[in-house]
Amino acid sequence: MKSNGLNHNSTKEDDDDMFGAPRSYTASFCGNRPNRPTMISAKYRQKEERRKVLKISINKLKKIEDPESSLRRSVLINNTMRKLQRESREEKLSKQQSYRC
Numbered sequence: 001m002k003s004n005g006l007n008h009n010s011t012k013e014d015d016d017d018m019f020g021a022p023r024s025y026t027a028s029f030c031g032n033r034p035n036r037p038t039m040i041s042a043k044y045r046q047k048e049e050r051r052k053v054l055k056i057s058i059n060k061l062k063k064i065e066d067p068e069s070s071l072r073r074s075v076l077i078n079n080t081m082r083k084l085q086r087e088s089r090e091e092k093l094s095k096q097q098s099y100r101c
Helices: 012-019 042-063 071-100
Strands: none
Touching: 042 071
C-alpha cells in the first residue's frame, strides 16, 4: 500500500535512487588540470589581477547601452579603469627609472 509517495520505512538504497548516485569529490575540483605553481611573485600576481579587472571593466562598459541612464555605474567603472591604467603607467615608469640608475 502506497501513501502519497512517502515511505517512512525507506532504506538507504531507496534514498540513493531517489536523489541519484552519491557524489565523489577528488582532491581538486579542477578535474585533470595540471597543478599551477604556488610560488608566483606578488608583483606578477598584482599585474595579472589588474589586467583581469581592467578587462572586466571594459566589457561592462560595452554592455551598458545608455551610459546616461546608469550614470553612477558608468562613472564608477570609468574611475576604476583610470586608476588601473594610472597604476600601470606608474609601475612602468618606476621600472624604467630603476634600469637607468
